[in-house]
Amino acid sequence: xxxxxxxxxxxxxxxxxxxxxxxxxxxxxxxxxxxxxxxxxxxxxxxxxxxxxxxxxxxxxxxxxxxxxxxxxxxxxxxxxxxxxxxxxxxxxxxxxxxxxxxxxxxxxxxxxxxxxxxxxxxxxxxxxxxxxxxxxxxxxxxxxxxxxxxxxxxxxxxxxxxxxxxxxxxxxxxxxxxxxxxxxxxxxxxxxxxxxxxxxxxxxxxxxxxxxxxxxxxxxxxxxxxxxxxxxxxxxxxxxxxxxxxxxxxxxxxxxxxxxxxxxxxxxxxxxxxxxxxxxxxxxxxxxxxxxxxxxxxxxxxxxxxxxxxxxxxxxxxxxxxxxxxxxxxxxxxxxxxxxxxxxxxxxxxxxxxxxxxxxxxxxxxxxxxxxxx
Numbered sequence: 001x002x003x004x005x006x007x008x009x010x011x012x013x014x015x016x017x018x019x020x021x022x023x024x025x026x027x028x029x030x031x032x033x034x035x036x037x038x039x040x041x042x043x044x045x046x047x048x049x050x051x052x053x054x055x056x057x058x059x060x061x062x063x064x065x066x067x068x069x070x071x072x073x074x075x076x077x078x079x080x081x082x083x084x085x086x087x088x089x090x091x092x093x094x095x096x097x098x099x100x101x102x103x104x105x106x107x108x109x110x111x112x113x114x115x116x117x118x119x120x121x122x123x124x125x126x127x128x129x130x131x132x133x134x135x136x137x138x139x140x141x142x143x144x145x146x147x148x149x150x151x152x153x154x155x156x157x158x159x160x161x162x163x164x165x166x167x168x169x170x171x172x173x174x175x176x177x178x179x180x181x182x183x184x185x186x187x188x189x190x191x192x193x194x195x196x197x198x199x200x201x202x203x204x205x206x207x208x209x210x211x212x213x214x215x216x217x218x219x220x221x222x223x224x225x226x227x228x229x230x231x232x233x234x235x236x237x238x239x240x241x242x243x244x245x246x247x248x249x250x251x252x253x254x255x256x257x258x259x260x261x262x263x264x265x266x267x268x269x270x271x272x273x274x275x276x277x278x279x280x281x282x283x284x285x286x287x288x289x290x291x292x293x294x295x296x297x298x299x300x301x302x303x304x305x306x307x308x309x310x311x312x313x314x315x316x317x318x319x320x321x322x323x324x325x326x327x328x329x330x331x332x333x334x335x336x337x338x339x340x341x342x343x344x345x346x347x348x349x350x351x352x353x354x355x356x357x358x359x360x361x362x363x364x365x366x367x368x369x370x371x372x373x374x375x
Contacts, residue, residue: 004126005100006058006070007091008051009107009115011083012154013074015051018042024090025072026097031055034072046108050131054106057129061104069098075115077154087115095123102126153213160211167204171197183268234297238290242283249279267331274324281317285310311354318347 008031015021019038025031035051042048054070061068073090075083105116105128119125174197182190209215253275292306322343329340 002067002101003099004061004066004068004102004104005094005098005123006054006061006068006104006106007094007119008054008070008072009087009105009119010047010050010072010074011087011115012079013077013083013086014038014042014045014047014154015072016074017077017154018045021072021074023072023074024094026069026094028055028058028070031070031072046131050106050108053129053131054104057104057106069100071098079158084115084118088118091119091122104129106131156211156213160207164204164207164209164211167207168201169204171201171204175201234294235287235290238293239287241290242286244283245286246276246279246283249276267328270324270327270331274321274328277317277320277324281313284313308354308358311350315347315350315354318343318350322347 010023013023015034015038016023018041019034020041021034021037023034025034031051032055035048035055038045038051039048051072054072058068058070071094073087073094075087077083100123103119103123103125105119105125107116107128108131116125116128175194178190178194178197181187253272288306288310292302295301295303295306322340322345325340325343329338
């Protein structure tokens with residue numbers, strides 16, 4: 001009698017993320033334990049019903065006299081190439097252990113079906129069973145399902161983030177020409193004509209903020225800042241100092257911008273970016289210096305990553321400065337600087353020297369993040 005495997009596929013690893021279930025899970029008893037753990041964590045997730053349905057199918061096959069077993073395999077919360085590799089690895093492990101002659105696939109939606117062709121290339125698939133969760137009919141039930149789905153951070157990012165970003169990009173296509181026109185004419189009617197595009201952009205921004213839960217991130221950042229402030233963290237002080245350098249440079253550039261005679265809006269944008277390159281680089285390096293000092297104060301170590309990151313910033317600053325120098329020679333009639341090519345070449349040379357140092361002198365047994373010098 002041929003052996004049948006009833007296989008549940010969870011591509012986004014809800015069982016692992018929410019229920020802390022280690023997969024693959026093989027056998028009726030272990031699958032029921034996994035369902036219990038996951039059900040306690042999130043009793044409303046449809047993946048739970050898919051697993052129970054697979055156990056039910058397996059028991060029915062056994063009652064009919066078939067040799068059957070059930071298994072659960074999971075991918076990764078970052079759905080895509082990584083999750084599919086994890087699923088293939090677990091699938092091969094299950095196939096080697098169970099050695100089935102046929103497979104019955106059970107899933108809760110279209111997303112898990114992306115892995116089905118990969119499974120069918122490794123085992124003979126007899127049937128595919130979709131599990132639909134019964135819900136209250138009508139608009140109220142649909143609204144409840146949508147609300148519960150959007151309360152899941154993973155699904156929110158997957159469905160709402162692309163929608164919000166698309167709305168913002170489409171709105172920007174109409175906003176940018178209007179803003180350029182307003183900067184040249186200073187006519188407030190131009191802003192009024194863009195009210196629809198501005199509204200659409202703000203709607204997209206709100207959707208994006210909700211998708212990535214920026215409010216919670218802001219709250220956690222505020223807690224971290226308060227903690228560092230009350231602990232008199234050296235890193236926090238240097239971070240504030242670096243931000244001050246950037247802000248002071250930005251304000252100085254803004255108040256002195258009107259004294260410059262630059263005709264085109266593009267020329268003003270290029271010059272403003274050019275002026276802020278090195279204050280930004282210096283601000284970041286000051287923040288890195290604070291991290292170096294705090295590491296030395298607490299652990300008596302100096303991480304090589306801090307220095308290599310600083311040198312990388314300098315090389316990027318040189319290349320960016322050179323590119324903007326070349327652009328300004330063509331855009332701004334009163335600008336003359338022939339060092340753009342030299343700055344780009346210096347930045348590239350510095351980057352090559354840094355990469356040579358990393359490959360030659362940093363330990364190959366540990367990552368650059370972990371390379372430290374004890375003092």
